[in-house]
Amino acid sequence: MEPDTDTLRACCTLDRIDHVDTHLLATDSARARTPEQWAREILEGPSAVMRARLTAGWTMLGLRVLHLGPDSIAGWPIAHRDADCVRLQGDSLLGLTGQLVTRVTDGGVEFATFAQLDNAVARAMWARVLPTHLQIVERLLREAAARTR
Template sequence: MPRNGIAEPDVDLEPSPRIEALDITPEILARSTLPDIQHTDAHLLHIDRAADRSAEQWARAIMEEVPAEVRTTLERAWQSIALRLTPGAPRTVAGWSIAHSGTDYVLLQAESALDFEGQLLFERRENTVLLATFVRYRDPAASTVWERALPSHLGFVRALLERVAQFE
């Protein structure tokens, strides 16, 4: 049975010392367009060739260039929190709308039918790729949904970054 009723990532990878959790800095927070953010997390992937791809290319590598079973697990997890995604639509990455982008960053956004919205920031730096999450509750009761999903979310983030690190 999945923990907290949310599907866990089904990825068999060794933890990588190349990935670290970060505190959100004012510079990272400034990239979000959400008002009243109630949750943030950030992870940094240390990778020598980070500059070889744009931020959007990194987002696609991390979220779209995955085996079918990983994609299915991601889609089930996103369905479990009722994210309104549009896979295959223009200006999307894995169904998440591209809210803003530049050469060094892309900000993805999705709304949930459960009264919260989230953004994923991918930022390419010289030898690292940052993945940050921002969540805003439109209704205070939505915090319960996100708190249930949070352990799985953090597991997915780490597993996806570990996966891309092994193949780069």
């Protein structure tokens, strides 16, 4: 089963999408949690070491994701939440806007990263971190699946 990329894109509000990657955490118990609860499990459930690594990476990209409180997840402000999806948004001083979308379906939990890259600096930074980003997202989903079994 593959993530429904078109439906995930419909959750995105970026003016322009320069990058998208979608992932599926296949689980029979997806509907046992809300999209917000899944996003929290994926991004806040990892070890302290991994959370520090995530924050360091986001900071390197200039993303302002150090928000606290119930309207943020792992420092990312919640831009939208409903029964179907939660969308987090981080804006960078370097010209990158990122949105993380978590969506729950009968087949599992879909997780997508959308990026708008507004200049050459943002494009170069994103190109540099993309392979690591993809590895980390896969790891975050694997670990979230293991923690929720």
